[in-house]
Amino acid sequence: MRTLSLGKKIAVYALLVAGSIFCLFPIYWMLRTSMINMGDLYQMPPKLLPSNLQLDNYKTALEAYPFGRFFLNSTIITVSAIVGVLLSSSLCAYSFSRIDWPGRDKIFGFILTGLMIPFFVVMIPQFVFWKTLHLTDTFVPLIAPAWFGGGVFNIFLLRQFFFGIPRDLDEAAKVDGAGHFRIYWQIIIPIAKQAMIVVGLLTFLANWNDYLGPLAFITSEENYTLMQGLTLFQGSYSAQWHLMMAATAVIVIPSLVIFLIAQRHFIEGIAMTGVKG
Amino acid sequence: MKTMATYQERTVARGRAGKRKRPPKDLGWGILFASPVLLGYLIFVVIPIAATLYLSFTSYNVGSSAEWIGFDNYTRLFNGGDPFFFPAVKATIYYVGLSVPLGIILSFFAAILLNQKIAGRAIFRGIFYLPVIIPLAASSMVWLWLLQPDFGIVNYALDSVGLPESRWLGDTSSVIPTLILFSFWTLGNTIVIFLAGLQGIPAHLYEAIEIDGGNAWHKLIYVTIPMSSPIIFFNTVIAFINGFQTFVQPAVMTQGGPNNASLMYVLFLFNEGFKFSRMGSASAISMLLFVIIALFTAVIFIFSRSFVYYEGGNSKK
Numbered sequence: 241m242r243t244l245s246l247g248k249k250i251a252v253y254a255l256l257v258a259g260s261i262f263c264l265f266p267i268y269w270m271l272r273t274s275m276i277n278m279g280d281l282y283q284m285p286p287k288l289l290p291s292n293l294q295l296d297n298y299k300t301a302l303e304a305y306p307f308g309r310f311f312l313n314s315t316i317i318t319v320s321a322i323v324g325v326l327l328s329s330s331l332c333a334y335s336f337s338r339i340d341w342p343g344r345d346k347i348f349g350f351i352l353t354g355l356m357i358p359f360f361v362v363m364i365p366q367f368v369f370w371k372t373l374h375l376t377d378t379f380v381p382l383i384a385p386a387w388f389g390g391g392v393f394n395i396f397l398l399r400q401f402f403f404g405i406p407r408d409l410d411e412a413a414k415v416d417g418a419g420h421f422r423i424y425w426q427i428i429i430p431i432a433k434q435a436m437i438v439v440g441l442l443t444f445l446a447n448w449n450d451y452l453g454p455l456a457f458i459t460s461e462e463n464y465t466l467m468q469g470l471t472l473f474q475g476s477y478s479a480q481w482h483l484m485m486a487a488t489a490v491i492v493i494p495s496l497v498i499f500l501i502a503q504r505h506f507i508e509g510i511a512m513t514g515v516k517g
Numbered sequence: 518m519k520t521m522a523t524y525q526e527r528t529v530a531r532g533r534a535g536k537r538k539r540p541p542k543d544l545g546w547g548i549l550f551a552s553p554v555l556l557g558y559l560i561f562v563v564i565p566i567a568a569t570l571y572l573s574f575t576s577y578n579v580g581s582s583a584e585w586i587g588f589d590n591y592t593r594l595f596n597g598g599d600p601f602f603f604p605a606v607k608a609t610i611y612y613v614g615l616s617v618p619l620g621i622i623l624s625f626f627a628a629i630l631l632n633q634k635i636a637g638r639a640i641f642r643g644i645f646y647l648p649v650i651i652p653l654a655a656s657s658m659v660w661l662w663l664l665q666p667d668f669g670i671v672n673y674a675l676d677s678v679g680l681p682e683s684r685w686l687g688d689t690s691s692v693i694p695t696l697i698l699f700s701f702w703t704l705g706n707t708i709v710i711f712l713a714g715l716q717g718i719p720a721h722l723y724e725a726i727e728i729d730g731g732n733a734w735h736k737l738i739y740v741t742i743p744m745s746s747p748i749i750f751f752n753t754v755i756a757f758i759n760g761f762q763t764f765v766q767p768a769v770m771t772q773g774g775p776n777n778a779s780l781m782y783v784l785f786l787f788n789e790g791f792k793f794s795r796m797g798s799a800s801a802i803s804m805l806l807f808v809i810i811a812l813f814t815a816v817i818f819i820f821s822r823s824f825v826y827y828e829g830g831n832s833k834k
Binding site for chain 2: 255260262285347353363388456474496499
């Protein structure tokens, strides 16, 4: 395509800037509100750039509830899930792409039908299941599925990637006497680093941001995740928006930092797969 | 060797062309490597779905035994015995029916803009994607503050340019339109998938339109939209499936109110199971959702042949 004419260029920029404001303004407003005091909160007209910014709200908000504990809980769940997903989904993807076994593709096709099954449909029996094992109100229900395949979507993504790795590498390793575990661990995984990073990032987001899972399985406050802590906070500080926004910002910042570091991987990952909603 | 031969004979007999030798010992390795998902699929998907189906015919609630009551849970939903069912269906259809088509149009349009050859394109792409990575519970909180009727910045801005204010999430008539507006904030995934599709359209098709003297409108109508139609279709079905599962926004922002106007189906389902502990009835509600989503998923699988071209195109990157 040839480059755009000046008029069109201006129109495209104008629309993109408008869209960007729509996307960024809420985040800016959250950060701005989190740093003003109670008096400025209801000031009319509101100042777009308040002069006396301070970080006291963060201190107040973080001391109101054991956010350190919530942060730790979210971290334990997220890290355990990432390790589980990376190991188990890559093992399964290896099986479905590089081991020839009868019925392989049919079984994969069957598992693939599970891609769209909503958690809501299996939530109640899963709850009953964990309740029977006395494992509700622990992290187990939130972590265990990660170690059992880690989601059909991740297997699908890695499988697609593994198909692209030349088969000769396996054959050469086999001639040298390597078994499947060695081929998987020493050849396929290092080559698939890029795809593994994408899976890791998506798993981070899915678990760190998860609201429904903890709500269904976790009941006591000491086991709350950050998302539950935020709703707890909302219950008692609903009108004190400066504190609310400070608590919200604390939860947003880890995701924001990871996005800024790994932005390219996120977008390539989504494009690569074209499935995740 | 003999066993291998018989195995190959069998596969040939079944009409499947085995491209390479398949030593039977690989069946063991294959199952071993796939065992996490084989077990996981059984434990976390297949058995739970069967259990949901079974429980939906019982009066099970946590603490009591499951008593078989036939179709009572279902009839109670459809004859209005449950006061929340019809409001929930209505709110969900209203929300999904508008947010999906509008969201698809907006994100397709955004993808076209982000596909233009202009400086700073990568930055704009990052900005449009950014809201997706923000936890929904957190962004719901932020939007609650933006749209706060008395002190929120949005009403202030509307007022200062002479436009009427709104009660936004606080009014039965505006709560769903407000949630739809909020849904436009997180279109990043859809945009990126559209973008990947747009990048796969061969440039010579556009050149052909130019040679014929066509303008940007002709390019859109005769090349961009027809070439993207499988992805538009795919994104639309996915958006419907996701839309039916809209939970966090109403749970955090409105708790289904005011007056059940934003009681999304899955929030209703969650309340039934976890607030009222009526697991049998909640299972019936789950099964209805399962049937709807299974129908939409079937549509994708039936038409999935059309996507082969795009999948291939994407995976090359």
